[in-house]
Amino acid sequence: MYLKYSLIVPVYNEEKTLPELYRRIEGVIEQLDGQTELILVNDGSRDRSLQIIRELHQKDPRVSYLSLARNFGHQIAVTAGLNFARGQVIVIMDADLQDPPELILEMVEKWRQGYQVVYAQRTQRRKEGWFKRFTAYLFYRLLKRLADVDIPTDTGDFCLMDRQVVDVLNSMPERNRYIRGLRSWVGFQQTSVLFERDPRFAGEVKYTFSKSFALAINGLVSFSKVPLRLSTYVGLLSAVVAILMAVLVLYWRLVVPHSPLTNFTIILVAIFFLGAVQLVSIGILGEYIGRIYEEVKGRPLYTLGEVGGFSSESNIYKQ
Numbered sequence: 001m002y003l004k005y006s007l008i009v010p011v012y013n014e015e016k017t018l019p020e021l022y023r024r025i026e027g028v029i030e031q032l033d034g035q036t037e038l039i040l041v042n043d044g045s046r047d048r049s050l051q052i053i054r055e056l057h058q059k060d061p062r063v064s065y066l067s068l069a070r071n072f073g074h075q076i077a078v079t080a081g082l083n084f085a086r087g088q089v090i091v092i093m094d095a096d097l098q099d100p101p102e103l104i105l106e107m108v109e110k111w112r113q114g115y116q117v118v119y120a121q122r123t124q125r126r127k128e129g130w131f132k133r134f135t136a137y138l139f140y141r142l143l144k145r146l147a148d149v150d151i152p153t154d155t156g157d158f159c160l161m162d163r164q165v166v167d168v169l170n171s172m173p174e175r176n177r178y179i180r181g182l183r184s185w186v187g188f189q190q191t192s193v194l195f196e197r198d199p200r201f202a203g204e205v206k207y208t209f210s211k212s213f214a215l216a217i218n219g220l221v222s223f224s225k226v227p228l229r230l231s232t233y234v235g236l237l238s239a240v241v242a243i244l245m246a247v248l249v250l251y252w253r254l255v256v257p258h259s260p261l262t263n264f265t266i267i268l269v270a271i272f273f274l275g276a277v278q279l280v281s282i283g284i285l286g287e288y289i290g291r292i293y294e295e296v297k298g299r300p301l302y303t304l305g306e307v308g309g310f311s312s313e314s315n316i317y318k319q
Helices: 018-029 049-059 074-084 103-112 130-146 163-171 179-185 209-223 226-254 263-297
Strands: 005-011 036-042 063-068 089-092 117-125 155-162 190-197 304-308
Touching: 005 018, 005 074, 018 036, 018 049, 036 049, 036 074, 049 063, 049 304, 063 074, 074 089, 074 155, 074 163, 074 179, 089 103, 089 163, 103 117, 103 155, 103 190, 117 179, 155 163, 155 179, 163 179, 226 263
Parallel strands: 005 036, 005 089, 036 063, 117 190
Antiparallel strands: 063 304, 089 155, 117 155
16 A cells, blocks of 8 residues: 555653544544555553554554554654654654644645655744743754754754655664754755644653753764863863962962962862863763764664554564
C-alpha cells in the first residue's frame, strides 16, 4: 500500500490525553489527500497508555504502534518512529496537544509549495510560568548564537519533513539525538509556520526542569565547540589573574608590609579560584568524552518490546 503521510507521536504516560489526541488527529487525517498512517511510539509508559494504543490499533487500521522495551527518552522515541515511518511526508508532534494537530494542514500546504522541512515556531506559550518562559527564551537564543548551524529559535520537534530529509536523518549513526538540531543540520529548503502554544490538555508535564536542562546541554554540546574553546579562554584568563595576583603580593610585601591581607589568605583564594576553573573545564571535557564513549559502545538506540501494524521488514534502518 502506498502511504503518503506518516504522523509520528511519542507517548509517555498519556492515558488521559490519547482519546482526545486520536479524535483530533483523525479529523486532520480525513482532510489529507492521501493514505495516512498514525505511528504511536510508547516510550515505556507506566499507566494505561499502551492498552489504549492497542485498542486504537484494533479500532483503526491506520494506527500502528511501537512499544519500546523501557523508557529510552523522547528523542529516541521520535527516532524509532522515523525509522519505521513509510510515508513520503513525515510529521512529528507531541501527545500532550500543546502542539495543535490542525496545524499539520498548514504544514502540508507549505510542503506543496516546495519546502522539504516545515517547522512550527511558537509565538506565545499560554499558561506557562515565567521561569519556564524565561529559561526557554534564554536557551534558544544562546544555542542560536553558539551552535555551528542555524537552529531557529522557539521551535521544538513539531515539524513536517519530506521523505528525502528523513532518509538522511535515519542514515546518521550518532547516539545522542537532538532532532531539531539534526533537522537544521541536514539543510534542504526549510520554512516555518507560526502558532500559539496551547496549555497541556491533561496530565502532568513530562519535561521537568532537570530533563529540559539535560536536553539543553545535549543540544549545546552536540552542535557547538564553543564550550571547549571556553575552557581555553578561561585558562588563559586564569593565568593572567595569577600573574596579577603575584604582582599584587609582591607589592604588598615591599610597600604595605602591614596589609590585613596575609599571604595565606591570598593563596587560599587563588587555590579555590584555580580549583573551580579546573573542575569546570574537566566537566566540559567530560561531556564531550562521554559522548565519544556512548558512540564507541555501539549499543542499539532502543529495543522494541511490542510492535503493531508493521511487518518485520518495515524498519529498514535497524539500530
